[in-house]
Amino acid sequence: MNIFQEYINKIGNLILQNQKKLELDNLINLKSIVVESPPVEFNFDLSCNAALVLGKINKVNPKELAIKIKDLILNDLKDFEKIEIAGPGFLNLKLTNNSLILNINRILENRKSYGKNNSHNNYNIEFVSANPTGPMHVGHCRGAIYGDVLANLLKFNGNQVTKEYYINDYGNQIDNFAKSVFLRIREIKYKERFILKDDLYPGEYIVEIAKKIIDSNKNEKFINFNESLQLLKKESLKHSLNLIKFDLQQLGIIHDNFFSETDLIKNKLVDKAVNYLKKKNYVQEGYLEPPKGETDKNWKKTKRLIFKSTLFGDDTDRAMQKNDGTWTYFANDVGYHMDKINRKNKYLINVLGADHTGYTKRITAAVSALSDNKVKLDCKVCQLVKLYKNGKPFKMSKRAGDFISAQDLLNEVNKDSIRFMMLNRSNDVEIDFDFDKVLEKSKDNPVFYVQYAFARISSLFRTLKKDLNDTIKLDSKKFLLNNHEIKILRKVLEWPKIIETASSKYEPHKIPYYLYELATLFHSYWSKGNEDQSFKFIENGKIKRSETLSMIVLTAIVIQQGMNILGVSLPNKM
RNA sequence: GCGCCCUUAGCUCAGUUGGAUAGAGCAUCGGUUUUCUAAACCGAGGGUCGUAGGUUCGAAUCCUUCAGGGCGCGCCA
Numbered sequence: 001m002n003i004f005q006e007y008i009n010k011i012g013n014l015i016l017q018n019q020k021k022l023e024l025d026n027l028i029n030l031k032s033i034v035v036e037s038p039p040v041e042f043n044f045d046l047s048c049n050a051a052l053v054l055g056k057i058n059k060v061n062p063k064e065l066a067i068k069i070k071d072l073i074l075n076d077l078k079d080f081e082k083i084e085i086a087g088p089g090f091l092n093l094k095l096t097n098n099s100l101i102l103n104i105n106r107i108l109e110n111r112k113s114y115g116k117n118n119s120h121n122n123y124n125i126e127f128v129s130a131n132p133t134g135p136m137h138v139g140h141c142r143g144a145i146y147g148d149v150l151a152n153l154l155k156f157n158g159n160q161v162t163k164e165y166y167i168n169d170y171g172n173q174i175d176n177f178a179k180s181v182f183l184r185i186r187e188i189k190y191k192e193r194f195i196l197k198d199d200l201y202p203g204e205y206i207v208e209i210a211k212k213i214i215d216s217n218k219n220e221k222f223i224n225f226n227e228s229l230q231l232l233k234k235e236s237l238k239h240s241l242n243l244i245k246f247d248l249q250q251l252g253i254i255h256d257n258f259f260s261e262t263d264l265i266k267n268k269l270v271d272k273a274v275n276y277l278k279k280k281n282y283v284q285e286g287y288l289e290p291p292k293g294e295t296d297k298n299w300k301k302t303k304r305l306i307f308k309s310t311l312f313g314d315d316t317d318r319a320m321q322k323n324d325g326t327w328t329y330f331a332n333d334v335g336y337h338m339d340k341i342n343r344k345n346k347y348l349i350n351v352l353g354a355d356h357t358g359y360t361k362r363i364t365a366a367v368s369a370l371s372d373n374k375v376k377l378d379c380k381v382c383q384l385v386k387l388y389k390n391g392k393p394f395k396m397s398k399r400a401g402d403f404i405s406a407q408d409l410l411n412e413v414n415k416d417s418i419r420f421m422m423l424n425r426s427n428d429v430e431i432d433f434d435f436d437k438v439l440e441k442s443k444d445n446p447v448f449y450v451q452y453a454f455a456r457i458s459s460l461f462r463t464l465k466k467d468l469n470d471t472i473k474l475d476s477k478k479f480l481l482n483n484h485e486i487k488i489l490r491k492v493l494e495w496p497k498i499i500e501t502a503s504s505k506y507e508p509h510k511i512p513y514y515l516y517e518l519a520t521l522f523h524s525y526w527s528k529g530n531e532d533q534s535f536k537f538i539e540n541g542k543i544k545r546s547e548t549l550s551m552i553v554l555t556a557i558v559i560q561q562g563m564n565i566l567g568v569s570l571p572n573k574m
Numbered sequence: 575g576c577g578c579c580c581u582u583a584g585c586u587c588a589g590u591u592g593g594a595u596a597g598a599g600c601a602u603c604g605g606u607u608u609u610c611u612a613a614a615c616c617g618a619g620g621g622u623c624g625u626a627g628g629u630u631c632g633a634a635u636c637c638u639u640c641a642g643g644g645c646g647c648g649c650c651a
Binding site: 032034038039041042047049052055056062086087088089090092131168170171172173174261288290291292296298299300302304315316319321322323324328329332353354355356357358359360361381383384424425426428429430432434445446448449451452453455456459460462463464509510513516517520523524526527528529530531533536537538573574 | 575576577578579580586587588589591593594595598599606607609610611612613614615616630631632644645646647648649650651
């Protein structure tokens, strides 16, 4: 259920049926009529812009039209006890007690599904996809959590979601990685000094991997790098993927599918995709202009296969082949995305770090070309995370090398705080992450604030000797909500809409913000009892009013669902 | 030179399919605890929504200009 959507439909139909009575010539923009929550200070349940929208296109005074629509609604729908016209022509509507009771009961009876908007599409979310040459860093964490929560959100809404990790286990970097491990092995086994050169990986984890490989290959001498290369690649990749999976697991993230770039090439998926695009004339042989930015000494003007991505909104066409005729990284990725399309996904989402901004247009173009615009790829870029401690930039660890690792972060802050903080900001804004703030157990720290609200509710149920999941009954004869309760109810009614916009716009950050607001209302109500005894919820071990109990349960339902989507725990005691 | 993102209170940020008096938290100042959890609550002050134009009944939101900050701009991955 989504009360706003329900009344958009009801009011829309009413207007449609009474077009003549309302003297409206044009209902073309009926779709831009919305029902939403009015600003709190108006003290109404719903607000509708119908008169403004229709007044504009029909050239009638919106306030006069509002009066007509108001009468219409009052006559036909029995759900409202009061309607007022406010501002330029908004209709503010107040629900009758009966419809309030009805809506409360609907939520209480369908707790598990409250907030779900039935959507049944196939989504594929590719996220993290960190190079398997070492552990995750902080930037990956943000993308990881964003992707994971987006997946939870879309699933909650009824969709099929595949969480996918693309393993870039092919190309020069893997050779360099293997070489770094080889030299570390030589260092341990033969006391050769490891000298850091430009293409080698510096981190201490390389040493750890080297040790493991030595242990599991006792007979191997590691004399010649080229002879050991295949073994080293295989083993090093295995170990570094384990490092990454361990990091992910500690953040509470499990992917459904790990897709290997090497397999992609083995299975000729790139050739297939390129052939397909050739047939469509989107890929042809040609020459490219030199790049505009920094000059590249390896650049050569030679004939090669080129994808005409400018046809699909890219700034320039893109090379599919390198100098030596092998596929570029992009060509491989095109093959990969063709596979995603062939797996019957309707929506593709790639979660990328800020340093991949420039890549998004070409791969989006490729998906359009491969699917005849039938599949939509959205590349969501997560901006940088800057870490601070005591107000000063946080230094990187020795273990990871030249970056701050996920483990460094996990050493300072728990999973729940990391997840909540990473999402408590829109993905296209930089995050300043201050450890001290997050460690504080106060209102400074929104995670604790929401968790604490739930802990208080749990404590209440302990006192009542009741279970949160017990069915509760509203006394409809003397039903009356006080100010605090009506505010909570109105906020709770917004939940399905939050879910809807957060999932349709891929903006999971709306959830922590919403939960914080809901928690604020609850804390406020709770504390009212401190200054005024009559606002205490409980008397002689029993709840005083069934209205109170139902509002508390509604709050708990939504907080549980929200935190579940965020993947943040909810302790019963704090 | 080009592309993407950002610019809203002292600080960190919400708010963009155009709507009502632009909202939170922190910080500052003041108040609340024999009590269902004070990890909380209540109150006060604080704004030319980066600049300059445009579109209209109405713009933080849409269009254009300029400025400032960030990330990129490969035949690397």
